[in-house]
Amino acid sequence: MDPETTGTTRVPLTLISGLVPAATADLAEEVRAARPGTAVVHHDLREIRGGVVRRRLQLDDRDETTVLELAHGCVSCTLREDLLPLLRRLAGTPGVRHIVVRLDEAMEPEPVCWAIRHVLVGDRPVIDFVAIDGVHTVLDRGSWLADATGDDTLAERGLQASQDDERTVAQVALSQAEFADVLVLTGTADAWTDAKTAAVLDRVAPAALRTTRLADVPPDARRGEVTDMHGPLLHGEPPLGADCGVATLLFTAQRPFHPERLHDALDVLLDGVVRTRGRVWVASQPDMALWLESAGGGLGVGHAGPWLDAPDGPAWTDVSPERRTLASLRWHPVFGDRASEIFVVTDQATPAEIDEALSGALLTDAELAAGQREWLTYEDPFGAWHEEPCEDTDETQDVNVTSGTEKQ
Template structure:
């Protein structure tokens, strides 16, 4: 008997639970064999997750008690095995995964592709065909420009979750294939400003109105060149599509580039410019005290994170040219320096209250001076470095450590509705 073909999978993300559920219902109604999966994480800090599975006339709620209350554990211990189980059921022809409001689709997509369930990842059973981000225009502008944290809103994905609401809102929009708009802005200015931000953080994505679209039209809106769960290459292009170059409603784009390194302490002092009046920052930084590794800078709202993006091609332990994407090879070739290779600054900043000029001035002031540049790498390595190393919590490991995560510690109580 031939193996069942991979089952189409669609992801839904968004900060507004009611519209998210409405979109899932829309897709479920469009095809009888659609299974809808939703994990409610509102009590995850207490080690409790409520899982709902809808398939045909079945509507089943399972209360999971996890030894470690976090999204990573939920993925490994329940969601990924469940996706495989559903995909192998003959009556399931499509799966809709409705993510909790606190979840970003990119880590879930990565887990589907890379985390082993048994001996293989779940991508062997499901085919991610599209990701939809639901944007409620009533609240989206305030969400993306505010400093509120997920903890303050009561929707954390783990006890240690310190992400901002803005980070989640923008990450959901950036990673999607289609933006599904719902709700009404408070006034014309709010609507125009929200659209201006979308034009700059997700310039190539189609936008559809939930109130006027059906399941077939929604699926048809996924572009041919959609990313379909493709995880961000930290050394790849920083923007998918071309954002407007002119400012609109006070929202503008700065592409900061330079081919000399940052002084670590001056960059640390200047980094506050990315937290005040800035909607979004994403990019690679070359810091003099860490010459062989690119640092990844990302901010949204009042939150900012800096981590390692992997070695430069010119670094002693850098990847081989044939092992990186064609886009990365092309960009490296165009800017290759005989001394510094492909090392360079490339940071995209979407500004709101701040101006591109003041952000550019602050970042340029953090670059090495001509005298510091001439001093050379041996001197740069002596600079005090406030950035240090990037550390991940144990629950971010890509493989389960049995001493930390007991697979038998996840218990389920079935409740049929």
């Protein structure tokens, strides 16, 4: 029976992510031991390219593994066809007082939380039946920094989440850490690796609680709330100074980028940069904000939706208060809320050289004066987009946990 139709409260749900499966399994077992009535769900994606997913469900004395065969081997299908319906059923199962979703190494918690909140199962989203009470990410102190700054792809590690998954290990490692309410540190590392790992985490996940064991989620944690791409780029307050060679840059501009010069300048984000995230205004696409993201040696560019000032932009009343505030502060009488804002965490590169490269990709005064009609004639290398084969409805587009961006 459904919790809301019977007047009962929503069942608490915890997500556990990380690149160290043994440690995430241990953490899930800790939760089971601490909270009687906990159901633990885990989908093993190692055979997903062949359309096979192995789902393990643990509840009290039950420990069942089910082999699922999917029409398309991708995480979107796993979420839509099995995980989301299963969560709704578990929420209505007598004796289930808590649910833990232990994510496969290749899965990122943010799109899973988006699916729980927005994708309908029957006539309602799963969030009507569960309450996300925290996202825990497990990090190995000895290997996480190398993963987060390296060039290895998931395919090279045997961790692809679909046939066309082109993500790097760094992209997954950083997105798992950034979305966490609690970072659980396991393993050991030398003093320098420990210090540098802490410096990176201070900047990419400043609001997350760091611990070495199961801990309560802080009261002000985001608890699976998905961020608006047009809202603040970071939760918390990262340090402004450098530490262990790790520094930050917040690049902002209220004139557009020249598409070809920006494309060339992006190389500066692939060497000596830990992380890049931000919104980009490109002159050849005046109505659409682009989302720029890099991690280690991987970089992607995707759509972030229309600007408020665009002809088909959302109404002010339909966007978050944070987006309205940011737009009001920077509103331009001609260009409206169009602007670029990019947050960069550097390692070997310096913020000054990145700022110089990005600044050089902006339109010159003469190009700006030429106007939008001229801008539309520019060659645009950002015009092609990668799509998953099962993404045939708007409802599932943002559920995709594999590469949804065009690699540059």
